[in-house]
Amino acid sequence: MTTFAIINLVVFTALLSFLFQLAKKEVGLSRRVLVGLVAGTLFGFYLQGVFGYTDIVTEQTLEWTGVIASSYVNLLYMIIMPLILITMIAAVLRVEEVKSLGKIGGTVVGILVATTVVAALIGILMATVFGLNAGELAAGARELARAEVLEARVGGVSNLSIPEVLVSLVSQNIFSDLAGSRPISIIAVVIFGLLFGVAALLVAEEDSTHGERIRAFVETMQAVIMRLVKIVINLTPYGVLALMTRVIATSDGGAIVTLISFVIASYVAIALMFMVHALLIGLMGGNIKTYFEKVWPVLTFAFATRSSAATIPLTIRTQIEELNIPAPIANITASFGATIGQNGCAGIYPAMLAVMVAPTFGVDIDIGFITSLLLIIAIGSFGIAGVGGGATAAALVVLPAMGFPVTIAALLISIEPLIDMARTALNVNGAITTGVITTRLLGDKVEIGSTDRANPGLGEN
Secondary structure, eight states: OOOOHHHHHHHHHHHHHHHHHHHTOOOOHHHHHHHHHHHHHHHHHHEEEEEETTSSHHHHHHHHHHHHHHOOOOOHHHHHHHHHHHHHHHHHHOOOOOHHHHHHHHHHHHHHHHHHHHHHHHHHHHHTTTTOOOGOOOOOOHHHHHOOOOOOHHHHHHOOHHHHHHTTTSSSSSHHHHHTTTTTTTHHHHHHHHHHHHHHHHHHHOOOOOOOHHHHHHHHHHOOOHHHHHHHHHHHHHHHHHHHHHHHHHHHEEEEEEHHHHHHHHHHHHHHHHHHHHHHHHHHTTTOOOHHHHHHHHHHHHHHHOOOOTTHHHHHHIIIIIIIOOHHHHHHHHHHHHBOOOOIIIHHHHHHHHHGGGGGGGGOHHHHHHHHHHHHHHHBBTTOOSTTTTTHHHHHHHHHHHHHHHHHHHGGGGHHHHHHHHHHHHHHHHHHHHHHHHHHHHGGSSSSSSSSSSSSSSSOO
């Protein structure tokens, strides 16, 4: 290892130590996450500016800082499936009536898809306002190689019919899906958890003795899982520090400058959609400032990891403990929101790409084009994996369905990490916003077994 790499690691260790001292002084988690975000960004810029993102010193430094980053993300992935399964079963057991689950699930899916359509409209608007055109992009060797890979993948993605997609949501082997063998394994586990919970609820109604044992076991397991989640979440500042270091240090500055118009248009679209979320929360009677203060750590982590799925434990915990959203709603919105109706990856991104490609094929962006695009995006948003690259998967569904090639997705590969961070934060915020809206809309209309949580704890405007 080079001397400069050793010095860099000493500096990184000092940053970790500083975050640890903040924790000992009982500084709030959200502030420590912010410190980790800023420190990681500055350290990443230092590596980028002094050594360059391809230099051996940067590679050696990131190899070791990556131990923190990757280990933290792996810990979150480790607890996702147990968390979803046990909390979903517990959530169902808290529902007084099985029919209430249908109301909750239907409302959640409806809001997620509706907001994704709104996000797509914003994406269309921004691509038009900024005059983005795919014909102006130059394809380098890296992009052309990526295009070949995407063209090879597109057949397997776009040929699925709607009935086939619906069938794939039901697990053939729950143990395989608990291991995350498929992109939509999360949805499959959610459905299994719902069915298992319904069966447990029916058994409890038939035999009170069994019911008491079932509830005691599930509550104990949930307490253990939530304690594990809390342990992992307390590591978030360190994970964010390492993740942001890697993201910033490995960004290709030249590619970002070349495609700056698309970057700016994407961030403006994402900002506008965040404003839509804020407006919806305000219309529901919530305090917007209080809401964003409470969800800030979750959005920060989503920004750094680029994974809605990895953020599920934080999303569930924040909804239940910070926003006082009932557990059944919190679990369903967090789980569904990671694979259905992702506002950024499945809404804004494919819409912008379609509008960019259309002029190069002589297609007019009229009401017919927009209507078809929105319909395809709404349907295609089901089952998009909430991990890095999810936006590309959405593009592989939407572009071929519109009759366009997928090459443009490859042309934008160099700036994907930069934009994907904000898109992922938007996806997660969309899921949490859905939880808030669902709770406000349903209120006392469903029996959720927790009347003290009929309204999210957002304060009043």
